[in-house]
Amino acid sequence: MSTPPPSPEQASAEDQKFDPHDFPQNLRDAQRRAAELYAEIRAAQKRLPWPREPHEGWPEVTERGRERAGREASPGWPSADAAAYDRLRAELLEVTAYVHTHGWWKTCRDNGVQGADLVAARQALKTAKGAVPLSREDVEQTA
Incomplete structure:
Protein backbone atom coordinates (compact mmCIF):
# COMPACT_ATOMS: atom_id res chain seq x y z
CA MET A 1 0.00 0.00 0.00
CA SER A 2 1.57 3.30 -1.06
CA THR A 3 0.88 6.75 0.31
CA PRO A 4 -0.81 9.14 -2.06
CA PRO A 5 1.21 12.13 -3.25
CA PRO A 6 0.63 15.34 -1.30
CA SER A 7 -2.11 17.61 -2.52
CA PRO A 8 -1.04 20.94 -4.09
CA GLU A 9 -2.11 22.74 -0.91
CA GLN A 10 0.06 20.48 1.27
CA ALA A 11 3.04 20.77 -1.09
CA SER A 12 2.89 24.58 -1.14
CA ALA A 13 2.60 24.70 2.67
CA GLU A 14 5.75 22.58 2.99
CA ASP A 15 7.57 24.78 0.44
CA GLN A 16 6.65 27.87 2.47
CA LYS A 17 7.90 26.51 5.80
CA PHE A 18 8.78 29.33 8.16
CA ASP A 19 12.50 30.16 8.27
CA PRO A 20 13.54 31.95 11.48
CA HIS A 21 16.81 32.95 9.79
CA ASP A 22 15.05 34.91 7.03
CA PHE A 23 15.50 38.15 8.95
CA PRO A 24 13.72 41.33 7.83
CA GLN A 25 16.02 43.97 6.37
CA ASN A 26 15.32 46.54 9.11
CA LEU A 27 16.43 43.99 11.73
CA ARG A 28 19.62 43.23 9.76
CA ASP A 29 20.29 46.97 9.42
CA ALA A 30 19.86 47.52 13.16
CA GLN A 31 22.18 44.61 14.00
CA ARG A 32 24.77 46.02 11.59
CA ARG A 33 24.52 49.45 13.21
CA ALA A 34 24.93 47.88 16.65
CA ALA A 35 28.11 46.12 15.49
CA GLU A 36 29.46 49.37 14.01
CA LEU A 37 28.73 51.29 17.21
CA TYR A 38 30.38 48.62 19.33
CA ALA A 39 33.50 48.83 17.12
CA GLU A 40 33.55 52.63 17.47
CA ILE A 41 33.26 52.36 21.25
CA ARG A 42 36.08 49.80 21.42
CA ALA A 43 38.29 52.05 19.26
CA ALA A 44 37.60 55.00 21.55
CA GLN A 45 38.41 52.92 24.64
CA LYS A 46 41.77 51.92 23.14
CA ARG A 47 42.59 55.53 22.24
CA LEU A 48 41.51 57.21 25.47
CA PRO A 49 43.42 57.13 28.78
CA TRP A 50 42.57 54.30 31.17
CA PRO A 51 40.44 56.34 33.63
CA ARG A 52 37.57 58.53 32.56
CA GLU A 53 38.19 60.87 35.50
CA PRO A 54 41.65 62.19 36.52
CA HIS A 55 43.50 59.67 38.69
CA GLU A 56 46.91 59.69 40.38
CA GLY A 57 47.52 56.01 39.57
CA TRP A 58 49.32 53.54 41.87
CA PRO A 59 52.70 51.84 42.03
CA GLU A 60 53.46 48.26 41.12
CA VAL A 61 53.35 46.06 44.22
CA THR A 62 54.94 42.71 44.94
CA GLU A 63 53.43 41.10 47.99
CA ARG A 64 53.97 37.52 49.16
CA GLY A 65 55.38 36.58 45.79
CA ARG A 66 52.46 38.02 43.80
CA GLU A 67 52.82 41.04 41.60
CA ARG A 68 50.11 43.61 41.08
CA ALA A 69 50.68 45.85 38.10
CA GLY A 70 50.77 49.56 38.69
CA ARG A 71 49.03 52.31 36.77
CA GLU A 72 50.46 55.63 35.73
CA ALA A 73 48.79 58.91 36.60
CA SER A 74 46.28 60.15 34.06
CA PRO A 75 44.47 63.41 33.38
CA GLY A 76 41.29 61.53 32.42
CA TRP A 77 39.26 62.04 29.27
CA PRO A 78 38.84 65.40 27.57
CA SER A 79 35.23 66.58 27.90
CA ALA A 80 34.63 66.42 24.12
CA ASP A 81 35.77 62.77 24.04
CA ALA A 82 33.63 61.92 27.06
CA ALA A 83 30.58 63.51 25.40
CA ALA A 84 31.25 61.67 22.12
CA TYR A 85 31.63 58.37 23.99
CA ASP A 86 28.38 58.96 25.88
CA ARG A 87 26.54 59.64 22.60
CA LEU A 88 27.91 56.42 21.07
CA ARG A 89 26.94 54.41 24.14
CA ALA A 90 23.42 55.89 24.25
CA GLU A 91 22.90 55.09 20.57
CA THR A 107 6.75 36.11 14.72
CA CYS A 108 9.27 33.34 15.36
CA ARG A 109 7.50 32.31 18.57
CA ASP A 110 4.12 32.45 16.82
CA ASN A 111 5.52 30.01 14.25
CA GLY A 112 6.70 27.54 16.86
CA VAL A 113 10.33 28.63 17.16
CA GLN A 114 11.21 28.64 20.84
CA GLY A 115 13.83 27.62 23.36
CA ALA A 116 17.20 26.68 21.92
CA ASP A 117 15.95 27.23 18.35
CA LEU A 118 15.00 30.83 19.15
CA VAL A 119 18.37 31.40 20.81
CA ALA A 120 20.07 29.93 17.72
CA ALA A 121 18.12 32.32 15.47
CA ARG A 122 19.12 35.30 17.63
CA GLN A 123 22.75 34.19 17.47
CA ALA A 124 22.54 33.66 13.70
CA LEU A 125 21.47 37.29 13.27
CA LYS A 126 24.89 38.39 14.51
CA THR A 127 26.57 36.85 11.45
CA ALA A 128 23.75 37.11 8.90
CA LYS A 129 24.50 38.61 5.50
CA GLY A 130 23.97 42.35 5.72
CA ALA A 131 24.01 42.34 9.53
CA VAL A 132 27.77 42.61 10.00
CA PRO A 133 29.95 45.57 8.98
CA LEU A 134 32.38 43.43 7.00
CA SER A 135 31.87 40.01 5.54
CA ARG A 136 34.52 37.66 4.17
CA GLU A 137 33.48 38.73 0.64
CA ASP A 138 34.07 42.41 1.55
CA VAL A 139 37.58 41.60 2.76
CA GLU A 140 38.38 39.49 -0.32
CA GLN A 141 37.18 42.23 -2.66
CA THR A 142 39.32 44.80 -0.85
CA ALA A 143 42.43 42.62 -0.79
Missing part, protein backbone atom coordinates in the same frame (compact mmCIF):
# COMPACT_ATOMS: atom_id res chain seq x y z
CA LEU A 92 24.24 51.56 21.09
CA LEU A 93 21.79 50.99 23.94
CA GLU A 94 18.92 52.28 21.79
CA VAL A 95 19.82 50.12 18.79
CA THR A 96 20.37 46.96 20.83
CA ALA A 97 17.02 47.48 22.57
CA TYR A 98 15.43 47.73 19.10
CA VAL A 99 17.10 44.47 18.01
CA HIS A 100 16.14 42.63 21.20
CA THR A 101 12.49 43.71 21.11
CA HIS A 102 11.96 43.57 17.33
CA GLY A 103 8.65 42.05 16.25
CA TRP A 104 10.49 39.32 14.33
CA TRP A 105 11.09 37.42 17.55
CA LYS A 106 7.35 37.31 18.27
Whole structure:
Protein backbone atom coordinates (compact mmCIF):
# COMPACT_ATOMS: atom_id res chain seq x y z
CA MET A 1 0.00 0.00 0.00
CA SER A 2 1.57 3.30 -1.06
CA THR A 3 0.88 6.75 0.31
CA PRO A 4 -0.81 9.14 -2.06
CA PRO A 5 1.21 12.13 -3.25
CA PRO A 6 0.63 15.34 -1.30
CA SER A 7 -2.11 17.61 -2.52
CA PRO A 8 -1.04 20.94 -4.09
CA GLU A 9 -2.11 22.74 -0.91
CA GLN A 10 0.06 20.48 1.27
CA ALA A 11 3.04 20.77 -1.09
CA SER A 12 2.89 24.58 -1.14
CA ALA A 13 2.60 24.70 2.67
CA GLU A 14 5.75 22.58 2.99
CA ASP A 15 7.57 24.78 0.44
CA GLN A 16 6.65 27.87 2.47
CA LYS A 17 7.90 26.51 5.80
CA PHE A 18 8.78 29.33 8.16
CA ASP A 19 12.50 30.16 8.27
CA PRO A 20 13.54 31.95 11.48
CA HIS A 21 16.81 32.95 9.79
CA ASP A 22 15.05 34.91 7.03
CA PHE A 23 15.50 38.15 8.95
CA PRO A 24 13.72 41.33 7.83
CA GLN A 25 16.02 43.97 6.37
CA ASN A 26 15.32 46.54 9.11
CA LEU A 27 16.43 43.99 11.73
CA ARG A 28 19.62 43.23 9.76
CA ASP A 29 20.29 46.97 9.42
CA ALA A 30 19.86 47.52 13.16
CA GLN A 31 22.18 44.61 14.00
CA ARG A 32 24.77 46.02 11.59
CA ARG A 33 24.52 49.45 13.21
CA ALA A 34 24.93 47.88 16.65
CA ALA A 35 28.11 46.12 15.49
CA GLU A 36 29.46 49.37 14.01
CA LEU A 37 28.73 51.29 17.21
CA TYR A 38 30.38 48.62 19.33
CA ALA A 39 33.50 48.83 17.12
CA GLU A 40 33.55 52.63 17.47
CA ILE A 41 33.26 52.36 21.25
CA ARG A 42 36.08 49.80 21.42
CA ALA A 43 38.29 52.05 19.26
CA ALA A 44 37.60 55.00 21.55
CA GLN A 45 38.41 52.92 24.64
CA LYS A 46 41.77 51.92 23.14
CA ARG A 47 42.59 55.53 22.24
CA LEU A 48 41.51 57.21 25.47
CA PRO A 49 43.42 57.13 28.78
CA TRP A 50 42.57 54.30 31.17
CA PRO A 51 40.44 56.34 33.63
CA ARG A 52 37.57 58.53 32.56
CA GLU A 53 38.19 60.87 35.50
CA PRO A 54 41.65 62.19 36.52
CA HIS A 55 43.50 59.67 38.69
CA GLU A 56 46.91 59.69 40.38
CA GLY A 57 47.52 56.01 39.57
CA TRP A 58 49.32 53.54 41.87
CA PRO A 59 52.70 51.84 42.03
CA GLU A 60 53.46 48.26 41.12
CA VAL A 61 53.35 46.06 44.22
CA THR A 62 54.94 42.71 44.94
CA GLU A 63 53.43 41.10 47.99
CA ARG A 64 53.97 37.52 49.16
CA GLY A 65 55.38 36.58 45.79
CA ARG A 66 52.46 38.02 43.80
CA GLU A 67 52.82 41.04 41.60
CA ARG A 68 50.11 43.61 41.08
CA ALA A 69 50.68 45.85 38.10
CA GLY A 70 50.77 49.56 38.69
CA ARG A 71 49.03 52.31 36.77
CA GLU A 72 50.46 55.63 35.73
CA ALA A 73 48.79 58.91 36.60
CA SER A 74 46.28 60.15 34.06
CA PRO A 75 44.47 63.41 33.38
CA GLY A 76 41.29 61.53 32.42
CA TRP A 77 39.26 62.04 29.27
CA PRO A 78 38.84 65.40 27.57
CA SER A 79 35.23 66.58 27.90
CA ALA A 80 34.63 66.42 24.12
CA ASP A 81 35.77 62.77 24.04
CA ALA A 82 33.63 61.92 27.06
CA ALA A 83 30.58 63.51 25.40
CA ALA A 84 31.25 61.67 22.12
CA TYR A 85 31.63 58.37 23.99
CA ASP A 86 28.38 58.96 25.88
CA ARG A 87 26.54 59.64 22.60
CA LEU A 88 27.91 56.42 21.07
CA ARG A 89 26.94 54.41 24.14
CA ALA A 90 23.42 55.89 24.25
CA GLU A 91 22.90 55.09 20.57
CA LEU A 92 24.24 51.56 21.09
CA LEU A 93 21.79 50.99 23.94
CA GLU A 94 18.92 52.28 21.79
CA VAL A 95 19.82 50.12 18.79
CA THR A 96 20.37 46.96 20.83
CA ALA A 97 17.02 47.48 22.57
CA TYR A 98 15.43 47.73 19.10
CA VAL A 99 17.10 44.47 18.01
CA HIS A 100 16.14 42.63 21.20
CA THR A 101 12.49 43.71 21.11
CA HIS A 102 11.96 43.57 17.33
CA GLY A 103 8.65 42.05 16.25
CA TRP A 104 10.49 39.32 14.33
CA TRP A 105 11.09 37.42 17.55
CA LYS A 106 7.35 37.31 18.27
CA THR A 107 6.75 36.11 14.72
CA CYS A 108 9.27 33.34 15.36
CA ARG A 109 7.50 32.31 18.57
CA ASP A 110 4.12 32.45 16.82
CA ASN A 111 5.52 30.01 14.25
CA GLY A 112 6.70 27.54 16.86
CA VAL A 113 10.33 28.63 17.16
CA GLN A 114 11.21 28.64 20.84
CA GLY A 115 13.83 27.62 23.36
CA ALA A 116 17.20 26.68 21.92
CA ASP A 117 15.95 27.23 18.35
CA LEU A 118 15.00 30.83 19.15
CA VAL A 119 18.37 31.40 20.81
CA ALA A 120 20.07 29.93 17.72
CA ALA A 121 18.12 32.32 15.47
CA ARG A 122 19.12 35.30 17.63
CA GLN A 123 22.75 34.19 17.47
CA ALA A 124 22.54 33.66 13.70
CA LEU A 125 21.47 37.29 13.27
CA LYS A 126 24.89 38.39 14.51
CA THR A 127 26.57 36.85 11.45
CA ALA A 128 23.75 37.11 8.90
CA LYS A 129 24.50 38.61 5.50
CA GLY A 130 23.97 42.35 5.72
CA ALA A 131 24.01 42.34 9.53
CA VAL A 132 27.77 42.61 10.00
CA PRO A 133 29.95 45.57 8.98
CA LEU A 134 32.38 43.43 7.00
CA SER A 135 31.87 40.01 5.54
CA ARG A 136 34.52 37.66 4.17
CA GLU A 137 33.48 38.73 0.64
CA ASP A 138 34.07 42.41 1.55
CA VAL A 139 37.58 41.60 2.76
CA GLU A 140 38.38 39.49 -0.32
CA GLN A 141 37.18 42.23 -2.66
CA THR A 142 39.32 44.80 -0.85
CA ALA A 143 42.43 42.62 -0.79
